[in-house]
Amino acid sequence: xxxxxxxxIEDKIARRAFDIAYERETLALIEGVRAKASAIAKLDxxxxxxxxxxxxxxxxxxxYDYSHASLIFTFAGLLQEKWINLxxxxxxxxxxxxxxxxxxxxx
Amino acid sequence: xxxxxxxxIEDKIARRAFDIAYERETLALIEGVRAKASAIAKLDxxxxxxxxxxxxxxxxxxxYDYSHASLIFTFAGLLQEKWINLxxxxxxxxxxxxxxxxxxxxx
Numbered sequence: 001x002x003x004x005x006x007x008x009i010e011d012k013i014a015r016r017a018f019d020i021a022y023e024r025e026t027l028a029l030i031e032g033v034r035a036k037a038s039a040i041a042k043l044d045x046x047x048x049x050x051x052x053x054x055x056x057x058x059x060x061x062x063x064y065d066y067s068h069a070s071l072i073f074t075f076a077g078l079l080q081e082k083w084i085n086l087x088x089x090x091x092x093x094x095x096x097x098x099x100x101x102x103x104x105x106x107x
Numbered sequence: 108x109x110x111x112x113x114x115x116i117e118d119k120i121a122r123r124a125f126d127i128a129y130e131r132e133t134l135a136l137i138e139g140v141r142a143k144a145s146a147i148a149k150l151d152x153x154x155x156x157x158x159x160x161x162x163x164x165x166x167x168x169x170x171y172d173y174s175h176a177s178l179i180f181t182f183a184g185l186l187q188e189k190w191i192n193l194x195x196x197x198x199x200x201x202x203x204x205x206x207x208x209x210x211x212x213x214x
Contacts, residue, residue: 026150033153037144043133046140047164053157060150 004096006068013091014071021083022064029056072096076103111203113175120198121178128190129171136163179203183210 006014036049065074078084079100089097113121143156172181185191186207196204 030147030150030153033156034144034147037141040137040141043137043167046137046160049140050157050160050164053153053160057154057157 004068004072006071007093010092010096011068013089014075015066017075017084017088018064018066018071018078020088021078025060025081025083029060072099073103075100076106079104111175111179113178114200117199117203118175120196121182122173124182124191124195125171125173125178125185127195128185132167132188132190136167179206180210182207183213186211 033049033053036045036052040046040049063074063077075084075089076099079086086097086101089100140156140160143152143159147153147156170181170184182191182196183206186193193204193208196207
């Protein structure tokens with residue numbers, strides 16, 4: 001996939017969709033943590049929150065990779081998890097969109 | 108310190124003081140985390156909370172050691188951090204109390 005070229009306009013659309021997905025996922029995570037934290041009653045709940053945060057940190061660090069070489073896979077993952085939808089990729093070459101959609105269904 | 112003997116009555120007083128300290132510290136931690144969590148605005152705040160939790164987990168796991176061999180040191184630490192006060196150790200042999208108090212001032 002590393003040979004796939006992204007035009008300037010595609011890059012702009014991709015960057016925007018990527019940033020939107022990141023915003024959505026981080027906002028959902030922050031809201032989830034706030035809700036969990038307000039329900040903490042004992043020490044085990046704290047350590048459970050600690051485990052969730054460690055795991056999410058690792059996951060998010062790995063997931064949001066904007067290199068062109070991995071962008072098709074990145075978007076397939078974000079589409080599969082519903083952090084973006086196909087409409088938000090409109091303007092990107094249909095071959096790329098088809099690859100993203102196909103990969104998102106395989107994961 | 109491992110040769111220090113704890114009588115049954117001393118053990119009862121010590122266990123109670125130990126449990127009270129644990130309750131106080133964990134309650135303070137839970138309240139602190141709830142307050143921090145409600146103020147989380149961005150992802151970095153989440154990871155900062157994650158770091159605090161990881162560090163506190165390690166600290167608390169190590170600190171609350173109720174073996175008789177380390178109890179003098181355990182209480183010295185809890186006294187120094189004000190999770191217990193000397194009154195709560197009343198009934199324990201004055202030599203032990205003096206050791207605990209002296210050690211708490213050295214830490």
